[in-house]
Amino acid sequence: MAKKTNTSTSKKHSEPSRRKSRAKSEVKSISGAPQEVIRQGSVAEFFRKRTQLVGFDFGLNKHTQYCIEFLDNSLDAIESFYWKESKRHPEYTFKLKDDLLLQNFSYLAGGVSEKDLQDLEERLNSERVDDAGYSLTEDGTLAILPEEHKEDEELIIEEELPKTDESSPEDDEEAKKLRMLQKKDEERAQEVQNILEGIKNFIFPIQVLVEREPFVIIQLTEREAQDVFADASQTKKEVLEYDFEIFDNGTGMSPTDLEKFGKYLASSKSQKLRQTRGSQGFGSPSAFSDAQNTTGKPVTVVSKDINHIYGIASQFYTTSKNNKEYVVTPTEIDCPFEHGTYIRLQYINVKYRKGYIDSYIQMTALTNPHITIIFLDPYGGETIYPRRVSRFPREPTYALPHPSSVNIGDFQDLLRTSNKLSLSVFLQDNFVRLSSSMAKDILFNAEFELEKQLNLLNLDHGVITWAHNELEKIYFIRKEKRIFGRAKKPREKWVVYSIEKSEDLKQYWDIILPFNKILDDIKRKNKEIKKLNKKISTLSVKKEISSIKKEISTLEKGIAANLKEINRQKKKLSQIVKIFSLNADSEVSDVKITDKLEENVKELLISQARPNSLTQKQTEALFKAFKAQKFMKPPSDPAVPIGASVLETTLIKEYNLNPAFRTDLFHDIEYIIEPLTQKESQNFSYRILYKFLQEPYLNPNFSTKDLLLDDREHELEEYRTLFLKFDALYNIEEDFIYAHTRPPTSGKGLAFVVEAGIALSPKIPQAKTAQQVLLRYVNRTPKMRDNSDCAIWKGCQMVNWKNYKLDTFDNGIPKGSIRILVNVSGPYVHLMFKSQSKNALAEDEILLKEIKYCLETIGRKIRNYQNRKIRRENRRKRSKVIEKYIPIFVSSLVNIIKNTDLEQVPDRKELESQIYMRLEGKLEVPEEKPESSEKGTENFEKIKEKINKQKKALEKEKEPTITKEKAPNSELKRESSISVKPRSILKKENTSQSDVKHIPSHAPKSVEKVDDIIKKWKKGAEHPKSAKKIIKVKDSDIIKKKTIKKNTPKVRKSTQSKLTPRKAFTSKISAPKVTTQTKSSEPPKKLTKPSSKIRIITTDTILKTLENQNWVNIKDLIKLLDIKDVKDARYLQLKLKQLTREKKVLLTIQSGRTYWKLNKAEVNL
């Protein structure tokens, strides 16, 4: 890029032609000093005049651009702070427990005070509500990533700042000015004080949270612009002056960094490729330029690094010479924050409207749920996006260029600047996926290429000329130790022999002639391959193409065989040459010949050459060999996706959706997302569940009689409504949310990951434009402009949404109450932006395909959901038809009864409402034949068996993997079995009453198991309907009973014990030892043999059923196990997956269907 021009030559060349045009300037230049015609401009100068290139064109979008530049920087800063800090102190986190505070947080209402914090602590202590959140990782797995130590990770900012050529002299100038300004320091002190006050006021409401929450706060205020600056002729719109303030608590800037901040191309990210939001160092300088260009006011920056005691405050202008002019010199101040950056600038723009910065922030918040973002708009509104997840994403690693993405220019550049001693090391160090053996291969191939070009053959002990014509003279050159001149010790020197003996020559030609022929053969084959490749591009029939491809591959095999043959011949030659009689007579002394040969040989021996001193021929040969090599795909760790689960969580929380509890069959972990935003109902449900789960078991003195006396009707009602609410939440108004993350792929030699999430719900406002539907993200950064130019947009259009029962706009983007979120992450994207403003991705074939596949995966889920919805809709329509007849029916009925003297006339409305209730499924169906006493005992027997059986099964599963599985399962159950538990509790009471001995009051963990058992029992019951009915009748009673026991200490106890498994779960991941401990703490159990016929799905039953079967499909299994419920089938599927992982069961996939078989070898062990 350096454009140092040779002034003298340029003068010579240009003077005659440009004399006329330059006449004036020549006249003006008085001295005879060399006249500069080509003047080198600076980047700063260029961009200062063209801020629109980076998105700062006058208009509403400029507001957004300011936000984009600084918000991205802030997010990057916070992340890098976190990563850095967590490396230093592995257990470091922002104190992420405080999201309770964020629930009702309001900046404008005064934020959070110390007292609030204390209150929260107290509340947490008293209620024992664990708010650690769900342990979601970025890619949906719980695998802990091994800590990698990369040397260059620490130097994120310090070492990578570019040193431009002109920086040193200008820095001097700057220093002078600095000194000048320092004199006036005292005068400026007041101004510093003012800045400080401003910040303090700005941060005050969130002061308490600064060290606890990762957050960014942006404030935009408007005021009347001075007429001079507001050029009204440009636009008829109202023009105002804006005050833009942003604060983040990320890694601050050290004083030295701060000096460079604001200059063009000064970036912490531009040097190496890495998945970051910004990358170039254009954003903030352009913003500063624009601010100054419009208002002429300086920029205020206050920043503090965590390693420094004082923060630095400064106020400055940036100049076209890419340096700063300070208004307030960098002054050390007592910062109100430990680390972070505060920036304030003023700019002039058209009047701000909603829908720009706020929507950008909204979109950003969706993909950055780990950071709280606060935006204060000019009209006194505040938008707060509280943190939604409790984990930061994994830190992306730096990406070395992949060989496939390197072009010759880059390659030469790398060679030129390399200070490595050998090419092999150079190759390995500069590229990813390049091993030492591969480097060796490359060098060997390069040498062969050179051999062809130089007509020399390297025979290891020397080099022989490679003749093609029998008239050519054959020379052999090798290193020999000789004593030269005055030296006493022998030194190595190239010695050239000419081979003239007829026998030797004959032997030589014997080898060389076929050798040449083989080479010609290779050439011919290569030509053919080229021809065939050309032909392929014209063909469209698949069969023909594949046949040609076959031909090519046979040719390639032939070439490979030829090359082997060549190597064999070469070795043979080298053997023969060794025997050649080489004596002093045949030594060539002609300097011309020897010099040339020597030179060529040196060029040939590329493996001994230094990377920074390669000849043109060598470079070309090396690059050719380098490109011809086949490489592994680039590693995927530089790309860090947001993660499907995180996407889903944020979508759900953003739109307040109600998903049915979701079981993700395609991942190892099932998770559910709490749809209830209110903590209260959450607590409520916990409490109920714990009660049902634990009390009969934990209190050996527990008796149902105690409970029967209670009649607190109002509490009963409370519980009933809650259950109705649950029912409504989980069954009726189910929204669709699904996110999918594709496995990493690579393009242009760099890794990238495509992921998408789709939310479908009537709660989401109808989109008016396609833009509102498709949210595009690149490295978690929303892209809002140039929609239709973008690869993401095109990828979305490529999907045939009609297949998934979705309506689309004319441009092929789905419409309606739907949001599609697509994120492309990875260092790859930095190469793919279409312009400096980074708004659109170029259409790469691989990228488009990935986007399409990803969306289609989700599409298939949508189809299922839509079908379900249609079915439900039909049901609803039907009920509408029925509704019409209810009043007619009831009025006739009432008329009949009215005219009989016998009965009291029932209330018409009461009857109607009763029927409506039933129609809506709110009314339970009671048992027709009330034989509850008999059945109760029967059930009791069954449960006993079940529990025993279950215990046995649980004991068998001793592998830690299972316990790992268990924990999330229990979490799942918390939701899924809500409707189940109250029913089953009756059984439990029965058991507890008469069979206390059988059920030991074991540790909290066992509670979870009992839960398991009950669930399974419910599933296994042969006649679930009848059973349900009895329980339903009794439901109210049970709840009544429960409510008595609801005194606070017990609640606490129950919550506590419920929480322990979850904690154990998290600890298990880090230290598997814990699991064994908890296992051993289990009390021993008496086992009675189960004799029940009821089907339950346990490991045993599955294995038993599989025992006598060959390959079985899941459908067959469902029949064999006599499963009648979808949930059970699903459970079976999970179980099978688990067994497959444990290798107890074998799995094959035939024609798209999965079949299972017992792994007898494994099970017998």
Added chain:
Amino acid sequence: MAKKSSKRVAKRKTKRSRSSKGKAGVPQEVTPSRHLKENLEMKDLVAVRNLLEKRLKEGGTTVYEIPRDSIKINELTMNEALKRINDVALDLVNQIKITGSPTFKIPNRSSSNIIYDEKQDLLLLGQKTTNKSLLTLTSAQDSARLMKVLEIIHELLRKKKHMTKREVYYGDVNLFQDQKFSDASIEDASTLLRTTRNSTGIVAKARGSAVGRLRLKDRNEIIDLDAQGSGAWSITPMIDQVEVLESDAEFILVLEKDAAMMRLIEEKWWRKYPCIALTAEGVGNVATRMFLKKINRDLRLPTFSVVDADPYGHYIYSVYIRGSKRLSYETPFLATPDMHLLGVLSQDLDEYGIDYSCRIPMNKIDMKRLDDILAEPYVQANKRWKEDLELMKKTKMKAEIQALSSHGIEYLTDTYLPNKLYSGDWI
């Protein structure tokens, strides 16, 4: 074409018929094969008299024993019927209060639930029930209609009024939409109440008429069926209010057609042959059948029917003796199983020399109906009937009663009926 086909038919007939030997060569002039008697008096009709005597000896009305697996239907008094409706209504209210889903349990009236009682030669309803719930899409509408009908019945019974089906339909046209739906609901209602439709107060439109040697008391008025002038007494749907006073008839004649009835009236036929003649103008409607049943039961007279010599005519006859499938539950109260089919039989066509021009070839629909009737178990059980139908199937010819008029207007009254009755030539 017509000639050829008739030739073929005639040839076949020569082989089968008992007395048409030698006449086969002259098919155009069909002469009666039977020797017909003129001027027969009542005293000559020995066959009928014997039958009458036999019946009178049997004495008493037959008591129906309902088979075990069929549903018991009672004729109810109004109060009983009211009580049943009340029970149903109260049950529904209870259902609503407990489950919220009111459901009717109605005996199934589909053919699979219809039982043929061989012993008593009746069609009866089995014990299968259909549930009609308000909360299922298929039966919501039906349930509402049924409830409405029950309401109407309740009112009728309370006020001791009667209403025709049509009136019920007009009671709530929007709800019923079509009379066929209201009719179905009415039938449902009477099955639900396990009673006859007549007990519900909903009556069919009166369509039948009767004349002859009979005096009735309808409400408070005495009606002489002998003195109806040029018309006939139209049978009232409210049979429960009719009382038989006296009669010197010796048999009952049920005619399919009004036209035949006209013949009898004009001749004042019953004065020569004391009888009661009635017609339902087609298929016997409920009122006619009930009236027939009533006089048959009360007077114990031999009963004959004269229908067209086609499958439909035989079907009409079968309805009189077995009841229709739709109203099988009411069979015991409607059917007259001891009724005989006097004519016109297929064999009569030749025997009485009906001209070929009056015979009509049967179409596909007729053939299908014929097959259906032949397949019925009660037809298979009756040998003569079966034979006659099989003959019809062979000839593929049918004829109406009016075909007899080809011999002259008075042929039916003067020759055909007396000869039939005299010869005892019935099924």
